[in-house]
Amino acid sequence: MDKSRQKKLVLNSTSSLINQFITLICGFILPKLILSTFGSDVNGLVNSINQFLSLITFLDLGVGTVVTSCLYKPLAEKDKDEITRIYVSAERFFKRIAIIFLVYLVIISFVYPVYIRPDFGFVYTISLTIAISITLFTQYYFGIVNQLLLNADQLSYVPLNIQSVTLIMNTVACALLIHFGASIQMVKFSTSVIFLIRPVFLNFYVNRHYSINRKIELNGEPIKQKWNGLAQHISYIILSNTDTVVLTLFSTLKNVSIYGVYGLVVNGIKTICQSLTTGITALLGNMLAKNERELLQSTFDDLEWLIHTSVTLLFTLCGVLIVPFVQVYTLGVDDANYVVPVFALLITSAQGAYCLRLPYNMIVLAAGHYKQTQTSSIIEMLINIIISVILVIKYGIVGVAIGTLVSMAYRTVYLAWYLKGNIINRKLSFFVKHIGVDVFTSVAIFLATSFIKISSLNYLQWFFMALKVGIIGLAICILVNYIVYREQGTRFVNKIGRRFRK
Numbered sequence: 001m002d003k004s005r006q007k008k009l010v011l012n013s014t015s016s017l018i019n020q021f022i023t024l025i026c027g028f029i030l031p032k033l034i035l036s037t038f039g040s041d042v043n044g045l046v047n048s049i050n051q052f053l054s055l056i057t058f059l060d061l062g063v064g065t066v067v068t069s070c071l072y073k074p075l076a077e078k079d080k081d082e083i084t085r086i087y088v089s090a091e092r093f094f095k096r097i098a099i100i101f102l103v104y105l106v107i108i109s110f111v112y113p114v115y116i117r118p119d120f121g122f123v124y125t126i127s128l129t130i131a132i133s134i135t136l137f138t139q140y141y142f143g144i145v146n147q148l149l150l151n152a153d154q155l156s157y158v159p160l161n162i163q164s165v166t167l168i169m170n171t172v173a174c175a176l177l178i179h180f181g182a183s184i185q186m187v188k189f190s191t192s193v194i195f196l197i198r199p200v201f202l203n204f205y206v207n208r209h210y211s212i213n214r215k216i217e218l219n220g221e222p223i224k225q226k227w228n229g230l231a232q233h234i235s236y237i238i239l240s241n242t243d244t245v246v247l248t249l250f251s252t253l254k255n256v257s258i259y260g261v262y263g264l265v266v267n268g269i270k271t272i273c274q275s276l277t278t279g280i281t282a283l284l285g286n287m288l289a290k291n292e293r294e295l296l297q298s299t300f301d302d303l304e305w306l307i308h309t310s311v312t313l314l315f316t317l318c319g320v321l322i323v324p325f326v327q328v329y330t331l332g333v334d335d336a337n338y339v340v341p342v343f344a345l346l347i348t349s350a351q352g353a354y355c356l357r358l359p360y361n362m363i364v365l366a367a368g369h370y371k372q373t374q375t376s377s378i379i380e381m382l383i384n385i386i387i388s389v390i391l392v393i394k395y396g397i398v399g400v401a402i403g404t405l406v407s408m409a410y411r412t413v414y415l416a417w418y419l420k421g422n423i424i425n426r427k428l429s430f431f432v433k434h435i436g437v438d439v440f441t442s443v444a445i446f447l448a449t450s451f452i453k454i455s456s457l458n459y460l461q462w463f464f465m466a467l468k469v470g471i472i473g474l475a476i477c478i479l480v481n482y483i484v485y486r487e488q489g490t491r492f493v494n495k496i497g498r499r500f501r502k
Contacts, residue, residue, distance in 0.1 A: 044253030071152035072285035134192035143199030315352035
């Protein structure tokens with residue numbers, strides 16, 4: 001791997017880890033303040049509105065990932081004209097999406113408080129909806145194409161670093177507002193104002209470092225698979241939103257709040273796993289564009305092993321520690337029962353299954369195989385919706401978690417199977433072996449840590465419990481990988497050592 005790509009990968013990975021750490025910490029602080037100050041119903045209302053508004057991302061029809069894939073080759077070849085054509089086409093598309101969002105916002109603002117959740121006053125709900133919506137609007141109107149360009153050029157660290165800064169600013173501002181008795185609407189409005197900094201900065205950065213002629217006339221469509229990213233995107237949106245939407249429609253806001261609290265933990269772990277792969281899709285796309293097949297294969301071998309090992313360790317530890325953490329986190333909140341062990345195990349397993357697909361999905365996205373894999377996305381969507389809707393009436397949040405787990409497991413297995421005969425022609429036996437090792441490691445950690453209990457409900461006691469569980473889990477993970485993947489582990493450690501010495 002050349003030094004330029006290596007430097008970008010290190011910067012992207014480091015910035016992503018820092019960003020995810022900040023996101024994780026801020027993601028726990030603000031919901032806790034909202035939950036303690038405004039109660040479970042308001043917390044559930046905020047989560048519910050967020051999910052309904054985030055459905056606007058459905059309208060980009062997966063074009064974002066297709067744009068990124070289209071940019072790999074012209075960026076590798078330094079083809080400024082083609083880069084400009086793709087950028088301008090994407091920018092015009094997303095501006096149309098912004099207009100659609102305004103229409104959608106007007107509809108949701110009036111329909112949501114009247115027909116979906118009439119629990120709160122009309123003015124209260126509509127003002128909160130508008131405050132939350134400003135952030136999404138500015139992202140789609142100003143910032144998204146600039147971010148896609150930087151991601152494709154292996155410069156993810158630029159938007160990641162500015163996002164880290166705005167997250168810290170937002171957390172401090174919201175905490176102060178809550179402390180001084182501001183309304184939930186004012187708190188969310190301040191978030192929208194602060195998050196305007198990011199798209200403005202990205203626009204400035206791209207204008208300074210790229211020669212983009214926004215007035216160029218387009219002859220033909222430079223984004224060839226614009227509509228073939230639809231199925232991939234539908235799958236992602238359904239996975240992200242189905243559970244909360246189904247609970248909003250068929251259950252209670254308290255259940256939405258419970259789901260949101262557990263979601264803070266599992267989504268935090270998921271973002272940590274995703275941060276390990278930041279910039280790697282662009283790297284794989286660059287290798288494919290340059291037809292570096294041998295380097296691609298060896299890079300994927302290391303990536304697959306690293307993701308399986310990391311995901312198994314992190315989500316197994318999460319499965320052991322999540323219920324005790326939620327007990328401490330919601331201490332003093334008595335308007336709902338937040339201790340739901342079965343749901344905790346299911347939702348942890350579901351997000352773990354999602355993260356195990358990362359290496360396979362990245363190679364599919366890097367190669368631009370949207371059309372070839374879209375049927376599986378549709379099947380995944382139907383599995384999630386049908387099972388969740390059927391089971392939510394009787395089993396509540398447990399029912400929707402089952403739907404999510406089954407759909408995610410299906411898609412992960414499919415992507416591994418797809419690579420058996422496409423792109424890198426990887427034997428399915430590698431995946432089966434990894435899954436076998438993952439399951440064995442998880443069971444071993446659960447059994448070895450079953451005797452560890454939290455002695456009292458406070459963060460210090462939970463920290464000591466987590467420390468003990470973490471040490472035992474890490475030791476088991478290292479031992480299993482030393483026995484099964486000794487050569488791969490040794491090669492990876494040596495690579496890290498060489499980079500650290502440099």
